[in-house]
Amino acid sequence: MNKESFASRLVFFCNKVLALVTILAYILPFLAPKLFPFLSVLTLILPFFIVLNAIFFVFWALQLKRKMILSGLVLFFGITFVSKLYKFSETDLPKESTDFSLMSYNVRLFNLYEWLPAKDIPEQITEVIQDYNPDILCLQEYSPNDKVRLRNFPYKFIEVDGGKNKYGQAIYSKFEIVNKGEIDFPNSSNNVLFVDVVNQKDTIRVYSMHLQSIKISTDIHEKIDENKSKFIFKRISEAFSEQQLQAEMIKEHYNSCKYPKIICGDMNNSAFSYVYRTIKGEMKDAFEMAGTGFGKSYNFDFYPARIDYIFTENEFEIKEFKNNTKVKLSDHFPIYTRVSLEKK
Structure with a gap:
């Protein structure tokens, strides 16, 4: 031997x-x-x-x-x-009259501080949204911009804060908004917006979330030494602790809602985290149900990061999910889903 x-x-x-x-x-x-x-x-x-x-x-x-x-x-x-x-196959079921679509997109202030050299980023983002033509649109890191003209949404809920350059979130809808509100996180500029919309006599609650960022650059090229590594780990762990509180606040809020619910937006955390598990609960993850590939939603050089999500309750059938990694107009990619509400 x-x-x-x-x-x-x-x-x-x-x-x-x-x-x-x-x-x-x-x-x-x-x-x-x-x-x-x-x-x-x-x-x-x-x-x-x-x-x-x-x-x-x-x-x-x-x-x-x-x-x-x-x-x-x-x-x-x-x-x-x-x-x-990773998903090996996608779902794309035939469209029916009862279907409606939702798009979530962190637009990074429409390139307000010129992170990207192109001068027409707001116009390009407008074109992308018009191409998808969602019934409900949730925008994180939103900033008022006259070049962004979303005329096909008769209803909207926008909450921004700040001085000269305001920022926040926005929800646009083709369906009537009959109720709206906000979840404010303590000691944070991040928040959650929610609206109740009426679609074919059904009232649906939609949440748009933007959780605490871990603030790591999308293009880390400088040398990472021991001190830099410790700093990054400390920053991430502190952000995760903040996200825990934020996730628990979201869960408590949506548990009190009697309507069928959809939660979407920028979670700033992976699908393997406590935060994901807390917010998703028993909901469906639209990517897992109908997406394909890695579902990458954040433009990070070294990792197919999926940190933007769309969750639906079980009453919804998820018929399609897209994440468009070709649209490089922000540090995030837009995500889109088409669903229908199953009649009881």
Whole structure:
């Protein structure tokens, strides 16, 4: 019997460490970030752990070694996380007269501070919205701009704050808005808007959320040393703690609503987080139901980040979901869904 090589033992040791960390990351969505703020950062890189476990599984399988069982079990127990990471096929059901559509888009103030060199960003964003022609439109990081002309929405609810350059959120609707309001987060400029709209005699509650940002640049090219890494981890963990409170406030609010509900917007967190689990609850994730690929919604160079979501209650049938990564007019990409409300 040949003695196992040192290299093989070292690789399997790394495999075991990875398996342990991955299992820990599986558990973290069930634990409040305030309890383990630094550990909660692991949920952001859980997709990398899943991919590495898959690589280890294939590595050992090709050698016909039983060591593949370890990563195989890790992947098996994390199958629900895998489905949140990548969808192999999409749904696009035929349109019916009862369908309606919703679009959510963080427009980054319509390029107010000229992050992008193009001078016609507001006009281009207007064209994108007109092309999708949604029945309900939710805009985060909204700023009043005369160049943005959304004429096909007779109803709207806009809440902005600030001095000379105001910013906030906006909800536009082709359906009558019969009620509206706001969830203010303590010690934060972020918030949630909600409206009740009437569509074919059905009243529907729509929430547009914008949670605390982790404030990491979309193009990190400078060298990241130890101090920089500690700073980033501290910033992320603090943001996650803030998001925990915000998510719990949203959940408490929508639990008191008797109407069928849709929640959309910029969560600034991954689908593997406590915040996602808290807000989504028993709702459907439109991407998981009808999307394809990674569902990327944030323009980050090194990671297919999905931090913008559309959730619906079970009364809705999700017939289509799109995330348009070709529209690079903001640091986010627009997301779109078509749904119908099932009659009881």
